[in-house]
Amino acid sequence: METETATLPQASPEGAPWLTDAEQCAWRTHLDVNRLLMYQLEKDLQPFGLTNNDYEILVNLSEADDHRLRMSDLAAATLQSKSRLSHQITRMENAGLVRREHCESDRRGLYAVLTDLGMETMRKVAPHHVASVRRHFIDLLTPEALAHLRASLTPVAEHLRSQRGKP
Template sequence: MSAPRWLSPAEQRAWRTHLALHKLLMHRLDRELQEHALSLNDYEILVNLSESPDRRMRMSDLADATIQSRSRLSHQISRMEIKGLVMREGCPDDRRGTYAVLTDEGWATIQRVAPVHVTGVREHFVDRLTDDQLEELVNAYDPIVEHLKKLR
């Protein structure tokens, strides 16, 4: 095994800044959603379902979209079912498949909470950057996202 390529001071500063931003921002957004009895994971699932045809997704596709294991998603969906936000339905064309379906309560919740969440995203992230910085961020992160998607 070859010796690691240690990070330069500039690389280390960039990496640690990225980690701090991610942790602090996710913590802040999660806390804001908890005031509405949702976690950030709950919200992400509600968004994906609300944007899907018939407000439903196969569980396997939802796991991929939210970057969760199928087991973790199943537990998350169980908790959300108890709250009345989602329900499971069998797939008529595949007996082994299951859909996660947004309930009327889940739809009402996403409509009520989305403005709160987008306000937080704007206040804590988007409005802190110029349009040029946002574009630079997309340009910098896109190749990394594409690389990591290929490894899944």
């Protein structure tokens, strides 16, 4: 009985050529590093009762004017749907880290506002988070490699930002 080996077509259904071995290796390494790094950073936030999403929200609010952002702007900044962000903010409200305030200029609009406890939490957690980022990423690369990484990824980030909101 003869067996046929499945071969991949020369191009994807959209007509793009398949990745070369080098491209596939680079892509999979990127995916692996991203997953492993995010897992480790989240693990390092757990003793503080925070997730990566919690921390990202706290960072965005701590850096915003008056420590407040419209919920729609916060959803866009954190790449979350409005409903997912609403659930997350509810959980963070229950922990006393943020509160919601109505927008006076738009009755339907809401702000997420960093509370004093939220700011205190940021001050306590940020040094640990930075140490984790250093230990698991920054300090493993030379300054030259970091500069090259930034230069290499900047066009990708700019392209992806330009695609936001497009179908």
